[in-house]
Amino acid sequence: MTVTRTFDLLSHQLRKYPQPDCLAAKVNNNWVKHSTQDVQDKANQISLGLRKLGIKKDDKVAIISFNRPEWVLVDFGIQQLGAVSVPMYPTITVEDYRFIFNDAGVSVVFVADSALYNKVSAATAGMSSIQGIYTFDQVQGASHWSEVAQLGEHDDPEELEPLKAAVAPDDILTLIYTSGTTGNPKGVMLTHNNLVSNLLGAMPYVPVDHTHRALSFLPLSHVFERMLLYLYFYAGVSIYYAESIEKVADNLREVQPHVFATVPRLLEKVYDKIVAKGMELTGIKRKLFFWALELGLKYDTQANQGWLYEQQLKLANKIIFNKWREALGGNVRAVVSGGAALQPRLARVFWAAQIRVMEGYGLTETSPVIAVNRWEPENNMIGTVGPAIDGVEVKISPEDGEILTRGPHIMKGYYKQPELTAEIIDRDGWLHTGDIGEIIGGKYLKITDRKKEMLKTSGGKYIAPQMIENKLKESVLIEQTMVVGDGQKYAAALIVPSFAGLQDYCQFKGITYTTDEDMITKPEILEKFQREIDKANEQLAQFETIKKFKLLPKLWTIESGELTPKLSVKRRIITARYSNEINSMY
Structure with a gap:
């Protein structure tokens, strides 16, 4: 069976790489693990429960929560009905929630906790379209998400098969509202095929398999972590959810992941903390630390810097950089960085420390990955965002240097906004990214700036x-x-x-x-x-x-x-x- 819709990933993992810890999260200081079978069973119950609530194909269901297994279970439950998930950041305003609920026509909302329940209750006051708000935590006076699962608990999952069969790869999987810097947010329509093609296009370049663990902390409401979620399912990677951004450092040491995705700002903070600790050292230890750092800042994936440099770097890795790897759990094979430009000096020093940072680039409208630097040094050029992934075309506009892209990763359009869609996707199917760039060495894409900035x-x-x-x-x-x-x-x-x-x-x-x-x-x-x-x-x-x-x-x-x-x-x-x-x- 081939994966053509994202919910196919459940049966794919169950058949090829069933995991005892498919999803895991901390509850009362203990890691609670959900097997692949648990995830499939619970997703089926949610699908059946939502169907009893009247949710059908193309209906909209919102998820507002920080990362946790329940987010994923509900996401798959929505998909199997052919309904459309509308994920939102927990940090946006009541006004933005109200706008999105109205614009998308949301029927049911799942929220994490009491604070979000109160926020969403305020946003939905007087809205007759909202049939229910369900919470992941137990909240006084609120309906719990388990009530939806219980509605479908005793129904036969076979009843879902005709509903799943009716979902086409080109059907809308999710509506993601982009937080533009001006005006109201726009709903990006992404299909099952958009996300599946993107994960399959990126898969050969992410060095993970079914023996590996990932730590997840970037928001699932953003398409970057969402696509990686589906990629991890495809590869059979176990996913552990960090308790919070503040506890990522602790969770890295506990989980000892092989991969995680991040934004450059977090890598900058890690680097600054490491340098601050180096500043506290004295005598020979301080000298060695800054000697290693200087070596690291000269590292280049594309250049052979000679025998002496290589020997010095081996020594630096043995006495200094090994502690950096231990701080990340000791197992990290790759760190995927996206969302903003990564400072080249950070990429150099982490690569020198045998922490391979794969900087990539994409947009919500492109599901998201357009290009990514590879894991092998010879296919990784620091200062660029790497070559395009499989199936994705990239070209530079001769008029103004804008990056254009075409392929199966391009969104279906902006929800109910055909004029805006026509502004960004031209007649030949090229999406105009709004970023200025160049192609170096015939394959490496380099972003130089935002067109509008x-x-x-x-x-x-x-x-x-x-x-x-x-x-x-x-x-x-x-x-x-x-x-x-x-x-x-x-x-x-x-x-x-x-x-x-x-x-x-x-x-x-x-x-x-x-x-x-x-x-x-x-x-x-x-x-x-x-x-x-x-x-x-x-x-x-x-x-x-x-x-x-x-x-x-x-x-x-x-x-x-x-x-x-x-x-x-x-x-x-x-x-x-x-x-x-x-x-x-x-």
């Missing part, structure tokens, strides 16, 4: 802000930054310091640390940041250099509305919020 100075020069921001963030003192200067004489930057890094610096220099707000006004601190900026400017063209900067006292967050769920900066919102600070630099 390019700044144009009053002198007529175009500036790619992301590239400059990544250069600035190479400093251990810079946590977040946004380059500004559209229509101005020069580029400037808003900077949120890494306050932990700043405290370490002050301690090292014997500077008394008072408060975050106070420290960013001190002349000696401003001088230090100027030196960090001067260092980044050395690698930039004259018209790109940062002429002025402003330090800000508070981190930008998803909750404050300044970051997207993928941790990208919302430029329009930050520009409006900090207009006084920006204007003062001009």
Whole structure:
């Protein structure tokens, strides 16, 4: 039997790689494991229960929860009826929930806990279309998700077969609302074939099999982790769900995974913590640490750096980098990075430490993977997002350098918005990504910037802000930054310091640390940041250099509305919020 719809993955794994720990999560400090058979049985019960609630093909069911096995069980339960899942981030606003429930025509909602239950109850007040809200945790006064499963507990799963047979590969599997930086979110229609083709296209390049474990912590409501979920099912990889982002470090040591997916921001934090610990060392240990780090920063997957370098790197791996691998559990074969640009220095140092980071690229609208760097060094070019995966076409527009892509991974369109769909997918089936890029060495795709985010100075020069921001963030003192200067004489930057890094610096220099707000006004601190900026400017063209900067006292967050769920900066919102600070630099 071939996998043509995502729910086929259940019977595929059951037949080829039945696992005792297909899915696992911590409950009361213990890892609770669900076998492949448990997952299939529970998904069947949910399908049968939802059918009793009146859910049928093409009906919309929302899932709002952090990652946990229940998310997956409900997802498969929805799919087997030919219904459409509408996953949402737990962090979005009540207004966004209300808009999506109305726009998608959601009938039933599954939520994680009491906080989300209250939020969704407020969002659905007065909405007659919502038939029920079910919680994964036990919540006073709320219906529990197990009630849906119990409705189908005694029915024959064979009754689902004609319903499953009626689901075509080109039917909509899921509606994912993208959190645009402007206007209302748009519903991306992804089909079963979109996700299946993407997992099969990426599968040969992810070095995992049925003997391996994955740790999952990126949101399942985002298509990146969702596609990997299905890829893990196909390969028979056991999936362990992290307790929270804060506990990822602990869970890595406990689970000892062979693979996990992440966004660059988390790798930056891991790196900064490692460097901070290195700063605390003294004497020979400190010298060895920074010697190893310097070696790592010179690493290149594409170059043979000679016998001496290789011998030094072997020694560095034996005495320094082995501790880095232990911190990730000791078994990691690959780390898949996506969602934003990865700083090349991070890729270099992790590869040098035998932690193979595979940077990839894609969009919600492309299910998501367009290209990914490979696990083998000879097919991995640091600073690029790798070659296109199997079945995916990529070309660069000769007019403006925009990346275009075509293939079975392209969405069906934006839900109820044919005009917007026609704007992004042309008559020949090419999807216009909105990213600017180039192809290096005939196969490696390199992203240079967002088409819409390019700044144009009053002198007529175009500036790619992301590239400059990544250069600035190479400093251990810079946590977040946004380059500004559209229509101005020069580029400037808003900077949120890494306050932990700043405290370490002050301690090292014997500077008394008072408060975050106070420290960013001190002349000696401003001088230090100027030196960090001067260092980044050395690698930039004259018209790109940062002429002025402003330090800000508070981190930008998803909750404050300044970051997207993928941790990208919302430029329009930050520009409006900090207009006084920006204007003062001009």
